[in-house]
Amino acid sequence: MKKFYITAAIPYVNAKPHIGHALEYIQGDVIARYHNLLGDKTTYLSGGDENALKNVQAAEKAGVEIQKFVDQNSQAFKEMAEKLHVQFDVFFKGSDKERHYPATQKLWNLCDAAGDIYKKTYKGLYCVGCEAFYTPDELDENGECFEHPGKKLEEVEEENYFFRLSRYQEKLIQLIESDEYKITPTSRKNEVLSFLKQPLQDLSISRSNERARNWGVPVPEDPSQRIYVWFDALNIYQSGVGFGWDEEKYKEYWPADLHVIGKGIIRFHAIYLPAFLLSAGLQLSKALFVHEYITVEGKKMSKTVGNVLDPIPLAEEYGAETLRYYLLAKLSPFSDGDFSEEKFKETINADLANGLGNLVARVAKLCEQNQIKGVTRNLAMAKEVGSLIESYKLNEALGFIWGQITEADKKINEEKPWELSEEKVKPILEDLISRIQQIAFNLKPFLPETSEKIISQFSGTIKSQAPLFPRI
């Protein structure tokens, strides 16, 4: 049996999840469910990036104790996944001191043993507001950061540990060019390669306790420093499946077959993560799928604009599966897509109520009237759908399935089963039943609950039932 280990990104848990997180979870879920159907031993992981300084800041602002704060927010991510029928096999927390801390220290020690970690005095411009360093070209014309105009930056000097990223530049280019580490889509692969043509700077991978507010994984044998959050967060992909605490389990799962991420964190996944793994002498992940962002009513989501969209009320009002359908069918995986409530409703009516739901209802009624039973058959995913999922073209896969729905509708109108005698109608309805069963099976990874409902409705005695998707 093949194994398939897939991950969604490990989000910062400094705020509640929004619809962008939902998109990623759902995309990964479809791919995971598809591999499950193929019979692969599939594991789908996400978790909480809990050791980031941003979490400390957000907790202070909220006046909540830090551990409690990250626990609450991680829980919100987990609950969102459940509400959207996203099944994670592992949801791993960065603040897990029993298993994750030792895992990150282990990764550190491996990189250190390879001679890739060294101490250096870092001098930089520090924005107290952001609690982050900036290079001069990242600042506005007044030499101030964009978040806190009017605030002077401090010149700070601090001793940190650095990772020799520069050492892996050539190797990374080779791995990515050859698709040994396959980045999809190609435009993103090219973006990474063009970035890799410039000299890579070594990466600061620790902070003083003072700057880290004593939060995060301590540097081994130097309790005055904490490990930089990205070195730590990326390692959740490994620690979540046993790295550092159950080597046998780890060997079973690693390397990851696919990381699903958003375009904003491509450098960490395309460059840092493989570099850390190379340094530590561990196996590299096999593939990276980079999705784009959702705009809301044509605008970028942002806290200052106040248009950050929470998927949970939408799922509660319109149904989790309708939201899954919209996000999967109506957004291109490789370019930004827009969400608006109006388009969402239009899609529910046009595709789900009038399309899928109505087809199921009309065939069910015809079967009920003619007392035709559904025979349970062995089904397999249509190969067109499978290959579209494997190339992450989830919207096209659903387009293909909706083509099958249209065909079935046409067939009914052509054959006019309501005019036919009992003997003549039987083969026609049996053909329609098998079409619907096939459609339902193809839908399994996308709309798992709907798929189940249809399959059970068309097994044995078939009865007309309440609409799958009422018009709204």
Added chain:
RNA sequence: CGCGGGGUAGAGCAGCGGUAGCUCGUGGGGCUCAUAAUCCCAAGGUCGUUGGUUCGAAUCCAACCCCCGCAACCA
């Protein structure tokens, strides 16, 4: 000269070298099994502008004009 994406019917999008296509909406017709559903037909576009390459360009090249992102720690 920072990097990238985009400008195609009323709206939203696909096509990316060879008679302009999809969804929604609109108009007409058919059907009655179905959730005012479904099926058929029709109207509607000088494919951002200008120039070039080509037998032929929405599709390639150049310049320009407008949108929108990103610019090492933001899904």
